[in-house]
Amino acid sequence: xxxxxxxxxxxxxxxxxxxxxxxxxxxxxxxxxxxxxxxxxxxxxxxxxxxxxxxxxxxxxxxxxxxxxxxxxxxxxxxxxxxxxxxxxxxxxxxxxxxxxxxxxxxxxxxxxxxxxxxxxxxxxxxxxxxxxxxxxxxxxxxxxxxxxxxxxxxxxxxxxxxxxxxxxxxxxxxxxxxxxxxxxxxxxxxxxxxxxxxxxxxxxxxxxxxxxxxxxxxxxxxxxxxxxxxxxxxxxxxxxxxxxxxxxxxxxxxxxxxxxxxxxxxxxxxxxxxxxxxxxxxxxxxxxxxxxxxxxxxxxxxxxxxxxx
Amino acid sequence: xxxxxxxxxxxxxxxxxxxxxxxxxxxxxxxxxxxxxxxxxxxxxxxxxxxxxxxxxxxxxxxxxxxxxxxxxxxxxxxxxxxxxxxxxxxxxxxxxxxxxxxxxxxxxxxxxxxxxxxxxxxxxxxxxxxxxxxxxxxxxxxxxxxxxxxxxxxxxxxxxxxxxxxxxxxxxxxxxxxxxxxxxxxxxxxxxxxxxxxxxxxxxxxxxxxxxxxxxxxxxxxxxxxxxxxxxxxxxxxxxxxxxxxxxxxxxxxxxxxxxxxxxxxxxxxxxxxxxxxxxxxxxxxx
Numbered sequence: 001x002x003x004x005x006x007x008x009x010x011x012x013x014x015x016x017x018x019x020x021x022x023x024x025x026x027x028x029x030x031x032x033x034x035x036x037x038x039x040x041x042x043x044x045x046x047x048x049x050x051x052x053x054x055x056x057x058x059x060x061x062x063x064x065x066x067x068x069x070x071x072x073x074x075x076x077x078x079x080x081x082x083x084x085x086x087x088x089x090x091x092x093x094x095x096x097x098x099x100x101x102x103x104x105x106x107x108x109x110x111x112x113x114x115x116x117x118x119x120x121x122x123x124x125x126x127x128x129x130x131x132x133x134x135x136x137x138x139x140x141x142x143x144x145x146x147x148x149x150x151x152x153x154x155x156x157x158x159x160x161x162x163x164x165x166x167x168x169x170x171x172x173x174x175x176x177x178x179x180x181x182x183x184x185x186x187x188x189x190x191x192x193x194x195x196x197x198x199x200x201x202x203x204x205x206x207x208x209x210x211x212x213x214x215x216x217x218x219x220x221x222x223x224x225x226x227x228x229x230x231x232x233x234x235x236x237x238x239x240x241x242x243x244x245x246x247x248x249x250x251x252x253x254x255x256x257x258x259x260x261x262x263x264x265x266x267x268x269x270x271x272x273x274x275x276x277x278x279x280x281x282x283x284x285x286x287x288x289x290x291x292x293x294x295x296x297x298x299x300x301x302x303x304x305x306x307x308x309x310x
Numbered sequence: 311x312x313x314x315x316x317x318x319x320x321x322x323x324x325x326x327x328x329x330x331x332x333x334x335x336x337x338x339x340x341x342x343x344x345x346x347x348x349x350x351x352x353x354x355x356x357x358x359x360x361x362x363x364x365x366x367x368x369x370x371x372x373x374x375x376x377x378x379x380x381x382x383x384x385x386x387x388x389x390x391x392x393x394x395x396x397x398x399x400x401x402x403x404x405x406x407x408x409x410x411x412x413x414x415x416x417x418x419x420x421x422x423x424x425x426x427x428x429x430x431x432x433x434x435x436x437x438x439x440x441x442x443x444x445x446x447x448x449x450x451x452x453x454x455x456x457x458x459x460x461x462x463x464x465x466x467x468x469x470x471x472x473x474x475x476x477x478x479x480x481x482x483x484x485x486x487x488x489x490x491x492x493x494x495x496x497x498x499x500x501x502x503x504x505x506x507x508x509x510x511x512x513x514x515x516x517x518x519x520x521x522x523x524x525x526x527x528x529x530x531x532x533x534x535x536x537x538x539x540x541x542x543x544x545x546x547x548x549x550x551x552x553x554x555x556x557x558x559x560x561x562x563x564x565x566x567x568x569x570x571x572x573x574x575x576x577x578x579x580x581x582x583x584x585x586x587x588x589x590x591x592x593x594x595x596x597x598x
Contacts, residue, residue, distance in 0.1 A: 041404050043411075088583055091590040095347045095407055096546065099538040100586070106535050107579035114572045232531060236411065243408065273423055279415030286409045287397055 016221075017265055019153050021258050022160045023217045028241040028253035029167055030210035035239075036247035037171055038203045039183030041098045044105025045238050047085065048078040048208040050230025052215025054112065057125050057225055067220070071159075074216040075209055081108070082208025086201050093186070102232065109230050124226030156217050163213055168250065170206060179203055233275075240282045246292025255294040314446050319568045320561055325453045327560020328460035329523075332515035333537035334544065334552035335467065336508035342484040342547050343504045345403055346395060349410040351512050352534030353417035356527065358383050358513025359520040360421060363430045372435035375517060376459075383513025384506040391505040396498070414530065421527045429526025456518050463514070464553060471549070480504055484547070536563075539582045545592025554593055 027049055034040045056074030059065065085108075089100040112119045119125060170176060182189045182196050190196050219225050228234060237260070245256020260278070268274045289296055333351060340348050358379050365375035394413065398405045433439070434452040441448045471477035479500055483490045491497045516529075523529065536559060544555025559578050566577040585593065 041407070088586050091586045092542075094403060095341075096542065098404075098407060099347070099542060100582075103535060103539050103542070103579060103582055107576060110575045110579075114576075236415065239408070239411070273419050275415050276419035276423070279412045279419065283394070283409055283412035283416065286405055286412060287394070290401070290405070 017261060019156055019221055021261055022153075022156050023214050023221065024238070024241065024257040024261060025254040026160045026163055026217070027211055027214035027238055028245065028257040029164065030207050030214060031238045032242050032247055032253040033167065033171065033179075033203055033207040033210070035242060036249075036253070037176060037179045037183065038200055040093075040200065040204075041095075041239070042089075042101040042207075042235075043098050043232075043239065044085075044101035044103075044235050045207070045211055046230050046232070046234035047101075047105045047108050048082055048211035049215035049218070049234060049238070050112075050225075050227070051081050051108070052078040052212030053219035053225045053229045054119060054125065054215075055212070056216040057219040058118070060219075061125070071213065071216040071220075074219070075212040078212025078215065079205055079209040082205045082212075083201070086204030086208070090197055090200055090204065102235070105230070105232065105235055109227060109232075112230060113227055119227070122227065124224060126224045152221065156221070159213065159217060163210055164254075167206075167210060171250070175199070175202070237278075240278060242292075244282065244285055244292055246295025246298070248291055248295045249298055252292050252294040252298075256292060259293060315568070316565075318447060318449060319564045321449060321457075322453060323561035323564025324557055325457040325460070325560070326564060327557040328457055328464070329515050329519045329533070329556075330536050330540045330559055331464060331553050331556030332460055332511050332518075333533060334540040334556050335464065335549070336511035336515075337537055337541055338546060338549065338552050339480075339504055339511075340508040341541075343480055343487070344395075344406075344501050346406040346505075347403075347410070348505075348508065349407055349534070350390075350414040350417060351410075351509075351537065352530030352532075353414040354383055354387065354509045354512040354530075355516040355533055356421065356525075356530035357386065357417065358516030359432070359525045359529065360425060360430070360516075361513065362517035362520055363425075363432055363525055366432070376514070379517040380510035380514045383516075384510030387506040387509025388502055390509075391502050395505065396501075414534075418527050418530065425527070427527060429524060429529075432520045432525045434521035452521055456522065459518060460515075463511070467511075468549065476500075476503070536578065539578060541592070542582055543585045543592060545594045548592065548594040551592055551594030558593075 027045075030048075031042065031045045034042050034045075052074040054074070055077035056070045059070045059073040060067075085101070085104045089097050089104065092100060113121055116122070171179070178189065178194055178199055181192075182194070182199060186196050215229060218229065241256040241260045242253040243256065244259055245254065246252030263281070264274055264278070267277055271277070285292065291299060333355060337348060337351055340346055340351075361379045361382050362372075362375040365378050366372055369375070390413070394409055395406055398409060438452040438455050441450050442454055471481055479490065479495055483495075483497065483500055483504075487497060490500075540552060540555040540559055542555075543559065544551030544553070559581065562581055563574050563578050566574040570577075
């Protein structure tokens with residue numbers, strides 16, 4: 001998969017699209033820890049994406065530290081908020097949980113909107129400086145954001161791959177198994193002795209942390225972020241991406257993000273109302289392809305192979 | 311602080327809260343019977359407002375609009391239930407939520423395409439355009455009308471649910487839909503009616519609130535969030551919980567706007583967080 005991604009940069013005409021794909025792919029994967037594995041539909045996931053972005057951006061603007069430290073700052077902010085918000089939202093389950101994630105997302109949005117002397121409010125935060133990437137005593141590599149898409153892409157690629165590896169390890173560990181058990185039947189998991197609330201909260205925090213990484217990278221990429229990174233449209237988009245790709249598979253959401261971004265890129269050339277088509281495609285997906293594009297592909301392959309055997 | 315000002319704010323808050331109540335009741339009805347969280351509820355609220363704009367444009371009468379809007383929007387609700395929600399029965403309870411979420415995007419964008427992004431002006435009918443004067447208290451006549459209309463609807467709906475056969479079926483279906491079916495009731499028809507009714511309530515709320523809150527494509531989301539907060543605070547599935555929740559939120563928002571305007575929204579969300587902390591099932595809710 002890494003080879004495919006590295007090659008992508010050479011194949012995709014818009015190099016910025018490839019980097020965006022990595023960022024949103026990671027975002028969708030983080031979201032799926034909650035939906036696909038824990039069975040929790042979060043309608044406010046952009047909270048953590050946006051906080052990762054703002055955290056990193058503000059740290060870079062004020063203190064000019066090493067870029068990895070800035071990313072860490074954004075991620076920590078996202079994770080800490082996830083801990084608090086998760087605790088509240090997990091007081092309920094299923095659809096109530098979803099409504100709560102949305103409500104808290106709007107709360108954070110409004111708070112940041114009001115704090116406009118810090119966040120730039122409606123105008124957004126501009127001029128985020130992108131420092132060179134320093135490996136102490138060895139080299140100082142300029143990463144230059146969108147000015148040199150090539151080096152930035154590889155920088156993002158490495159970070160995203162590390163995160164994906166982390167998510168994969170997390171989900172295939174015993175923790176991941178318990179999470180799936182909770183998804184299937186929380187009562188049973190509790191009966192067996194697991195503290196399901198704690199486990200779900202932990203999953204929520206991990207999900208928030210990885211979303212924060214994606215947000216951080218987004219801020220570094222664009223050099224400019226607005227409040228929509230935390231907004232309900234972004235929250236909705238990640239839901240669409242994950243479901244489009246398929247929440248029942250590991251890599252589905254990443255595929256979904258790719259499909260969504262590619263479609264958006266090309267459809268937007270012909271119409272202003274991309275959201276209309278996105279919504280319609282999403283509705284068709286929910287009605288007819290609940291396993292998502294990648295999920296359906298995987299199912300087809302699996303049924304072929306069992307067919308050959310049987 | 312000026313007492314008349316505070317009283318005016320409280321009354322305004324009550325009226326505003328009644329709008330949330332109407333929406334929350336629609337959501338509660340639909341969820342109670344069908345276990346569907348209608349994310350598109352805000353979009354139908356918006357459609358109600360736009361339908362009112364169109365009807366007033368065609369007939370010049372606000373009163374005709376008030377009658378036509380629930381019918382038209384309710385009919386739209388029937389179509390949506392038939393075509394989009396019915397295929398999802400028996401599947402996960404997230405599916406209708408996701409579908410209506412997609413629907414809300416589609417409806418909002420359609421309105422932007424047809425009516426433009428900026429919204430339309432909509433004013434109260436001339437007979438209600440000025441204010442009531444009680445001593446030193448000025449209160450816009452339209453707000454008073456709106457509040458009264460909403461109260462009438464809330465009470466009428468309650469009586470409908472308590473006193474009519476269809477209301478009985480609905481209440482029974484909320485408690486045990488399998489049993490109701492086993493008793494021979496055409497449950498599909500009941501569901502369709504309830505959905506249309508809930509949507510019609512939402513549309514009516516949109517039309518009623520239009521002179522006060524304005525008409526624009528994005529008006530649905532903000533109100534939907536507050537409607538969700540209302541059901542969380544009041545307890546989803548509780549009729550009077552939705553009423554209590556909506557009124558509480560309306561007044562909290564209104565009073566905070568007076569003293570600390572930047573914190574009005576945060577105050578509402580904080581209330582929600584407090585309720586979650588202390589009584590997770592909502593003020594009057596049970597279970598869930």
